[in-house]
Amino acid sequence: MLPAAKVTEQIAGIRGIPAHEDSISPNRHRDIADVDQLLDKIALVRELTGKPVGVKTAIGGWQFINELCDAVNRRGLEYAPDFLAIDGGEGGSGAAPQALMDHMALPIAEALPRVVDSLIESGLRSRIRVIAAGRLVTSAKAAWALCVGADFVNTARGFMFSLGCIQALRCHQNTCPTGVTTHNPRLQRGLVVEEKYLRVANYAIGMNKEIDMIAHSCGCRHARELKREHVRIVQTAGHSVALNMLYPAPRRCARLPVPASRYGDHDESQARPCRRIPVCRFAARCGEQYR
Numbered sequence: 001m002l003p004a005a006k007v008t009e010q011i012a013g014i015r016g017i018p019a020h021e022d023s024i025s026p027n028r029h030r031d032i033a034d035v036d037q038l039l040d041k042i043a044l045v046r047e048l049t050g051k052p053v054g055v056k057t058a059i060g061g062w063q064f065i066n067e068l069c070d071a072v073n074r075r076g077l078e079y080a081p082d083f084l085a086i087d088g089g090e091g092g093s094g095a096a097p098q099a100l101m102d103h104m105a106l107p108i109a110e111a112l113p114r115v116v117d118s119l120i121e122s123g124l125r126s127r128i129r130v131i132a133a134g135r136l137v138t139s140a141k142a143a144w145a146l147c148v149g150a151d152f153v154n155t156a157r158g159f160m161f162s163l164g165c166i167q168a169l170r171c172h173q174n175t176c177p178t179g180v181t182t183h184n185p186r187l188q189r190g191l192v193v194e195e196k197y198l199r200v201a202n203y204a205i206g207m208n209k210e211i212d213m214i215a216h217s218c219g220c221r222h223a224r225e226l227k228r229e230h231v232r233i234v235q236t237a238g239h240s241v242a243l244n245m246l247y248p249a250p251r252r253c254a255r256l257p258v259p260a261s262r263y264g265d266h267d268e269s270q271a272r273p274c275r276r277i278p279v280c281r282f283a284a285r286c287g288e289q290y291r
Helices: 009-015 035-049 063-075 098-103 108-121 139-148 156-163 193-217
Strands: 054-058 083-087 129-133 232-234 240-242
Touching: 035 054, 035 063, 054 129, 063 108, 083 108, 108 129, 108 139, 139 193, 156 193
Parallel strands: 054 083, 083 129
Antiparallel strands: 232 240
16 A cells, blocks of 8 residues: 555656555555466557566465466467566565565575476476566675576665665655665655765666676686575585475476467477486376476
8 A cells, every 4th residue: 555645746656546545555556367378468458569578476376387388388389478577475665464474475585496497397498588686785695596596686675775874664654764665855864865876877887796706716706607506505503405405406397388379289209208316296187297
């Protein structure tokens, strides 16, 4: 909800809502009830705008991503989202209810590799870009996301910190003490743009520099060469395990047809055997187990 105090004439004009009234957003898109309707909406928006269209979501389980991949394979690549922005359960703004911030959705450490693996198994990884988010504030966490398989990393929290955010959790109350999320002219004086823009720029430059430094330390020429074998996860009692052992990279299921496209029919010759251990998620459908 955006409280009435923050719905100024300018905001109301931009969003097409009544000014000086609470703006209560529904908790879902009423015209999207399942995966097929979601793909229909993606195709429609992309056709109308000519822009890449994707989905931003927090992952609560594997049903959604598996159904999405199955639907794209069934309907064709022209219905595929151009990107998936995966947000961990750690994410959320200061305006979010505390119960949702603390307890809803999987952490990015579990959600991201599962989503990447589902796209690989479905043969859609080269078609759909993956964006990772969820408190990826430091260069080490961003590098981890690239190792897992993300193409890009989003961080709102990091830039907010560099701008002066102190996590007062008043984003929706129009009383932000640092002036970042308020329309109150008196409080806005705390946000000195001439000073803060340099800090924001320094954060972005430093973040990229340190990510490349980590990549070079792993023997990579560029951060995009980072793989799961470059990461070890510290477990209980101080023991560590390689990330590629926790989440071994799967291959495309041999029985799963290559997605149809507007340019031609399925090409079964492009399918590769799935070697995920112990079984891939298509094993029940295929009736086989893969070694």
